[in-house]
Amino acid sequence: MASPAPQVQIIDKLDHTKQYIVTLHDAYPLPPLAKGNIRIRSRIISLTLNNFTYAQLGHVLGWWNVWAAIPSLPAPYDDPSKYGRISAWGYCEVTESENDKIPVGTQLYGYIPIGDYPETLQVVVDDETGHILETTERRAGLMHIYNRYQPSPPGVDPLSADRSSAAWDSVARALGETGYLLNRYAFGWDKTKVVNPSGASLPWSSDDADLTDAVVIFFGASGKTALSLAHQLRRARPTEHQPRKLVAVGSAKSRDFTEGTGLFSDVLLYEDLASGTDASIAAKLGIDANTKVLLANFSGRGTADQELRAALTRVSKSVAILMVGGDPTGNGSGLGNMPRSVLQCSASHLRDAALEMDGAAAFFENSAREWNRFKEDVAAKAMKLQWGKGLEEYSQGWDALCNGSVDPTLGLVYEI
Numbered sequence: 001m002a003s004p005a006p007q008v009q010i011i012d013k014l015d016h017t018k019q020y021i022v023t024l025h026d027a028y029p030l031p032p033l034a035k036g037n038i039r040i041r042s043r044i045i046s047l048t049l050n051n052f053t054y055a056q057l058g059h060v061l062g063w064w065n066v067w068a069a070i071p072s073l074p075a076p077y078d079d080p081s082k083y084g085r086i087s088a089w090g091y092c093e094v095t096e097s098e099n100d101k102i103p104v105g106t107q108l109y110g111y112i113p114i115g116d117y118p119e120t121l122q123v124v125v126d127d128e129t130g131h132i133l134e135t136t137e138r139r140a141g142l143m144h145i146y147n148r149y150q151p152s153p154p155g156v157d158p159l160s161a162d163r164s165s166a167a168w169d170s171v172a173r174a175l176g177e178t179g180y181l182l183n184r185y186a187f188g189w190d191k192t193k194v195v196n197p198s199g200a201s202l203p204w205s206s207d208d209a210d211l212t213d214a215v216v217i218f219f220g221a222s223g224k225t226a227l228s229l230a231h232q233l234r235r236a237r238p239t240e241h242q243p244r245k246l247v248a249v250g251s252a253k254s255r256d257f258t259e260g261t262g263l264f265s266d267v268l269l270y271e272d273l274a275s276g277t278d279a280s281i282a283a284k285l286g287i288d289a290n291t292k293v294l295l296a297n298f299s300g301r302g303t304a305d306q307e308l309r310a311a312l313t314r315v316s317k318s319v320a321i322l323m324v325g326g327d328p329t330g331n332g333s334g335l336g337n338m339p340r341s342v343l344q345c346s347a348s349h350l351r352d353a354a355l356e357m358d359g360a361a362a363f364f365e366n367s368a369r370e371w372n373r374f375k376e377d378v379a380a381k382a383m384k385l386q387w388g389k390g391l392e393e394y395s396q397g398w399d400a401l402c403n404g405s406v407d408p409t410l411g412l413v414y415e416i
């Protein structure tokens with residue numbers, strides 16, 4: 001029986017809220033695979049604000065170029081100056097293989113296509129970890145985290161073995177690792193292993209990394225990346241190196257959820273900190289001139305973080321600003337409009353440094369342990385999975401996330 005025509009999500013490169021599900025009627029037959037290559041097909045994909053970042057910054061960081069042009073893509077979507085494809089975290093299956101080390105049926109976790117068009121990967125297998133590394137010239141400029149695929153144990157099907165666990169992996173494992181990397185390395189307590197949040201090429205001292213007795217403010221605290229850092233700071237750090245307070249800042253809509261996680265000392269609204277005198281802001285946050293403050297933005301809404309930053313620097317002698325993600329509408333604070341003093345988080349560069357210091361086997365073992373703790377402590381207790389099926393439902397989820405109507409308790413995940 002002939003396979004049904006595959007579909008892909010196409011995005012307007014200037015406006016990620018305009019997206020199209022395009023059917024590839026002439027996709028088959030696919031060209032033959034070269035020796036060593038594999039073909040993959042997505043099975044579970046996720047949707048969070050992180051996907052919007054891939055579209056908004058794709059032109060700078062190469063995220064529009066992950067997949068080769070599809071010969072059967074119809075006009076006008078075949079114009080790469082206007083349209084493109086990004087990717088999602090999730091699971092895919094190896095459907096064809098010309099690589100002796102990778103059998104057909106292998107299940108991979110990684111950065112995968114949004115659609116069911118089978119894509120070709122040019123790969124090598126890393127001997128130390130068994131991970132599969134993508135080596136195409138087209139992807140050489142991508143940060144390394146996007147070129148690594150982690151196989152499931154042989155015979156384990158993510159859609160049947162432990163479906164919820166695989167779904168949470170898809171929704172938030174990469175985001176959870178960001179929290180782990182920030183806690184363990186960028187703000188680590190082991191003085192021999194501290195790394196600038198942007199990576200090892202920039203200076204960073206153990207004093208910079210020290211969060212002992214600090215106040216950490218999470219702007220956009222209800223998102224999965226923010227929660228993973230809060231969880232790490234509270235549950236995976238020696239007590240004597242813990243911050244004094246974790247303050248969540250968010251919208252009224254996410255307030256109950258954020259409080260319910262039990263991770264934060266205080267939960268404030270964006271508007272609570274957008275105005276007021278320096279003294280009133282200092283009182284709300286419980287800080288004074290000698291308090292070390294870290295203000296971390298995880299795609300919080302608007303520009304209130306900028307006014308807050310100005311107030312904080314007038315109040316405290318020691319303020320660090322960390323940009324993990326910008327306002328998802330593109331109209332507020334963003335990576336592109338921050339002063340040089342703002343620290344930019346790069347999970348991929350942090351991971352590169354961690355692999356160098358700890359070795360790949362130890363790093364992935366530790367990171368997986370911490371991710372499993374997050375799944376048990378936060379995802380399973382405070383959040384719910386919302387499953388969808390197929391690309392049409394994925395595109396409905398995309399629209400809902402664009403118009404801000406997705407409940408913060410949900411992890412959106414799709415069987416493709």
Ligand SMILES: NC(=O)c1ccc[n+]([C@@H]2O[C@H](COP(=O)([O-])OP(=O)(O)OC[C@H]3O[C@@H](n4cnc5c(N)ncnc54)[C@H](OP(=O)(O)O)[C@@H]3O)[C@@H](O)[C@H]2O)c1
Binds near residue numbers: 054222254326345406
């Ligand atoms: N730099 C790095 O290496 C790195 C690594 C991982 C993630 N990130 C970035 O971190 C940011 C957070 O990503 P995430 O995937 O963790 O986010 P997420 O889980 O999807 O965040 C959801 C929260 O974001 C807030 N939000 C703001 N605007 C929204 C909108 N239009 N629709 C829905 N929610 C909105 C909501 O909180 P409120 O209602 O309270 O505002 C919501 O609860 C992204 O910018 C991502 O790219 C960066």
